[in-house]
Amino acid sequence: MGASWQNTITIRTDVLGISIHIDMNLFEGKENEIVLPLRDAEVSYFPNFISSEVADQYFEHLLNETDWQQDDIKIFGKVYAQPRLTALYGESGKPYSYSGITMHPKPFPPILSEIKQKVEAVSKVNFTTVLLNLYRDGNDSNGWHSDDEKELGTNPVIASLSLGTKRKFHLRHKTETSLKSSLELEHGSLLLMKGSTQHFWKHQLPKSKRIHDPRINLTFRVIKA
Numbered sequence: 001m002g003a004s005w006q007n008t009i010t011i012r013t014d015v016l017g018i019s020i021h022i023d024m025n026l027f028e029g030k031e032n033e034i035v036l037p038l039r040d041a042e043v044s045y046f047p048n049f050i051s052s053e054v055a056d057q058y059f060e061h062l063l064n065e066t067d068w069q070q071d072d073i074k075i076f077g078k079v080y081a082q083p084r085l086t087a088l089y090g091e092s093g094k095p096y097s098y099s100g101i102t103m104h105p106k107p108f109p110p111i112l113s114e115i116k117q118k119v120e121a122v123s124k125v126n127f128t129t130v131l132l133n134l135y136r137d138g139n140d141s142n143g144w145h146s147d148d149e150k151e152l153g154t155n156p157v158i159a160s161l162s163l164g165t166k167r168k169f170h171l172r173h174k175t176e177t178s179l180k181s182s183l184e185l186e187h188g189s190l191l192l193m194k195g196s197t198q199h200f201w202k203h204q205l206p207k208s209k210r211i212h213d214p215r216i217n218l219t220f221r222v223i224k225a
Contacts, residue, residue, distance in 0.1 A: 032046065032047065032048065033045070033046055034046070034047065036171075036181060036183075038171065038179070038181055038197075038201070039173070039176075039179060039200075040173065040196055040197075040199075040200035040201070041171075041193070041195065041196065041197040041200060041201050042193070042194045042195035042196070042197055043171070043191070043192070043193050043194075043197055044191075044192045045183065045189065045190070045191050045192075046122065046189060046190040046191075046192070047186050047189045048186070048188060048189065049118075049122070049161070049188060049189055049190035050118070050161070050188040050190075051188065052187060052188055054188070055163055055187050055188035058111065058115065058163055059163040059164050059187075059216060061111055062111070062132065062163065062216050062218075063134070063164075063214065063216060065109075065111075066087050066132060066134070067087060067106070068085035068086070068087055068132075068134055069085065069086060069087065070082055070084075070085050070086075071086065071101045071103075073099050073100060073101065074100055082101075083139065083140045083141050083142075083207075084133050084134060084135050084136075084140040084141070084142060085133070085134040085136070085140075086103070086131065086132060086133055086134070087106075087131075087132040087134075088103040088104070088105045088106070088129065088130075088131050088132070089105050089106050089107065089108050089109070089112055089129065089130050089132070090105030090106075090107075090108070090128055090129035090130070090223065091107075091108060091128050091129070092105075092128050092129070092223060093105060094128070094129070094151070094223045094225075096129060096131065096149070096151055096221075096223055097149060097151065098145075098149050099145075103131075105129060108130075112130060112218075115161065115218065116130065116220060119159045119161060119190065119220050120220075122159075122190065122192070123157060123159050123192055123194075123220075125157045125159070125220075125222065126222070127159065127220040127221060127222055128221070128222050128223050129220070129221050129222070129223045130218050130219065130220045130221070131218075131219045131221070132216060132217070132218050132219075133216070133217040133219070134214060134215075134216055135164075135167065135205065135211075135214060135215045135216075135217070136214050137211055137212050137213065137214065138207055138208035138209055138210060138211030138212065139207060140207075141204070141205055141206055141207040142204060142205040143204055144172065144202045144203070144204045145202060145203070145204070146174075146198045146199075146201065146202050146203070147193075147198050147219070147221065148198040148199065150225055151223050151224060151225045152198075152221055152222065152223070152224065153222070153224040153225070155194070155195055155196055155197075155198070155199065156194075156198055156221060156222065157192070157193070157194040157221070157222065158192075158193045158194070158197075158198070158219055158220070158221055159190060159191075159192050159193075159219070159220040159221075160185075160190065160191040160192075160193070160217060160218070160219045160220075161189070161190050161217070161218040161219075161220075162185040162186065162187065162188070162189050162190075162191070162215065162216075162217055163187060163188065163215065163216040163217075163218070164187060164213065164214050164215035164216050165187070165211060165213040165214065165215050166184045166185060166186050166187060166215075167184065167185055167205055167208070167211065167215050168182055168183075168184055168185075168205070168206060168208065169182065169183055169184070169185050169191070169203065169204075169205055170182045170203060170204050170205075170206060171201050171202070171203045172201065172202050172203075172204075173200060173201055174200055174201065174202060175200070185217075205217075
């Protein structure tokens with residue numbers, strides 16, 4: 001991929017209509033946790049969780065070796081092709097349903113088990129399942145939603161690893177709509193959402209005409225039901 005490491009990151013947070021830009025100096029290493037200043041949420045960002053070299057290897061392998069699928073979704077009675085490709089892997093064999101789609105997991109291959117161990121070392125959570133999303137370019141997206149399906153239980157922990165071209169990630173409070181935040185998810189970065197985040201906040205990955213390269217997102221979760 002060749003994504004380069006940046007020494008600073010800007011997180012934009014809108015509070016009561018006021019835009020706050022937070023510039024942070026970063027140092028390489030997964031111990032460099034950035035806690036986003038969000039009400040009713042626990043969101044942490046690890047910008048260089050995996051080195052660029054290792055992230056390149058993961059990206060190329062998953063891009064070419066994953067059995068990607070494209071499901072149809074129904075919106076206001078009309079059926080559309082989902083604007084991204086997906087794949088589900090899990091340990092328990094339990095299915096995962098969202099947006100009218102039910103996916104059945106395949107067993108973890110060695111590379112995903114390796115990544116899972118790294119994510120679990122930081123999150124302190126034993127994940128059962130990972131949903132992979134392939135955004136082929138800026139035409140692919142993921143609309144406003146919360147990861148609050150019944151299979152995930154109350155206050156689920158979601159660990160999101162980004163590989164490939166960086167994309168903007170938006171958060172918006174469900175009831176206090178003036179509370180918003182956005183950041184760019186870098187190649188090899190990890191975003192950790194826990195506590196009441198999914199109850200109070202929605203998030204999205206919007207379309208962008210400027211993006212021409214692919215991104216893979218791995219969202220680790222625990223399927224309880």
